[in-house]
Amino acid sequence: MGEFEGKVALVTGVASGMGKAIAKELARNGASIIGCDIDPEGATKTAEEIIAMGSRATAIKADVSNSGNVKEVVGEGIKNYGKIDILVNCVGIPGRASPLQEIEEKEWDELMAIDLKSVFLFTKEVLGGMLERKSGKIINISSVAAKDGNPNMVPYCSAKAGIIGFTKALAMEVASSGINVNCVVPGMTETPFLKRMRREDIERSKRKIPLGRLAKPEEIAWVVRFLASRESDFMTGQCVNITGGRAKY
Numbered sequence: 001m002g003e004f005e006g007k008v009a010l011v012t013g014v015a016s017g018m019g020k021a022i023a024k025e026l027a028r029n030g031a032s033i034i035g036c037d038i039d040p041e042g043a044t045k046t047a048e049e050i051i052a053m054g055s056r057a058t059a060i061k062a063d064v065s066n067s068g069n070v071k072e073v074v075g076e077g078i079k080n081y082g083k084i085d086i087l088v089n090c091v092g093i094p095g096r097a098s099p100l101q102e103i104e105e106k107e108w109d110e111l112m113a114i115d116l117k118s119v120f121l122f123t124k125e126v127l128g129g130m131l132e133r134k135s136g137k138i139i140n141i142s143s144v145a146a147k148d149g150n151p152n153m154v155p156y157c158s159a160k161a162g163i164i165g166f167t168k169a170l171a172m173e174v175a176s177s178g179i180n181v182n183c184v185v186p187g188m189t190e191t192p193f194l195k196r197m198r199r200e201d202i203e204r205s206k207r208k209i210p211l212g213r214l215a216k217p218e219e220i221a222w223v224v225r226f227l228a229s230r231e232s233d234f235m236t237g238q239c240v241n242i243t244g245g246r247a248k249y
Contacts, residue, residue: 003230004030004031004229007032008031008032008034010073010084010087010088011034014037014090015042017193018186020046020217021218024046025224026088028053033058035058035059039061040059043059046059060073064121064122065121067121070121078129083129088141088228089140095110099152134177136180137180137182137228138180138182139228140184142184142185144241144246147185148246152201164185168237180233181236183238183239184242185247186215188202188205189217209243213244214244219242
């Protein structure tokens with residue numbers, strides 16, 4: 001039996017990359033998975049792989065920036081599994097690499113809705129049940145870009161910095177209720193996310209990593225597993241760097 005046997009985890013952005021790796025890692029350790037993504041085929045493939053591992057999984061198509069869709073995902077998850085013990089807010093987009101003065105308002109709004117607003121929407125929907133049970137783990141995925149900043153990525157850096165502030169404030173708000181709220185700060189990671197970035201931006205970021213390589217999605221998933229486990233019960237409001245030495249604070 002895995003350490004998450006009997007636990008239910010909701011993971012956003014499961015079609016690929018970190019979200020997929022996180023969902024599979026939690027499932028490998030016994031959790032039932034509710035996975036959502038705007039890409040239904042990718043989400044379904046992840047769920048099928050988890051089921052083949054011997055765990056339970058449900059894939060749901062969702063626009064994570066739409067409150068109605070978020071309510072449907074959480075509602076269906078609770079209907080199928082009865083509760084949500086672990087929430088991993090992983091979904092995110094980098095946006096278009098461009099100087100700030102060339103960013104359109106609609107681009108800013110779209111990125112904020114997907115990368116930051118979705119964290120608020122999903123957390124708000126699952127929090128009630130966690131408060132009733134006086135138990136829960138919420139793990140948010142930020143980025144080293146939130147700490148160091150990246151040129152031509154002001155919207156993305158702003159949204160990811162917002163996730164850090166959200167994590168710290170909510171952790172204090174629910175600390176006496178048995179709920180842990182923590183944040184993972186990955187460095188550049190080998191995911192399809194990179195296809196939406198310019199090669200020169202990727203190489204510039206890579207040069208800043210003392211370990212000299214990009215992270216693998218599984219390396220992010222291992223830390224998320226720890227934060228979802230009872231071993232992290234005395235941690236809350238923390239931002240854990242997985243940056244190959246780049247982030248110093």
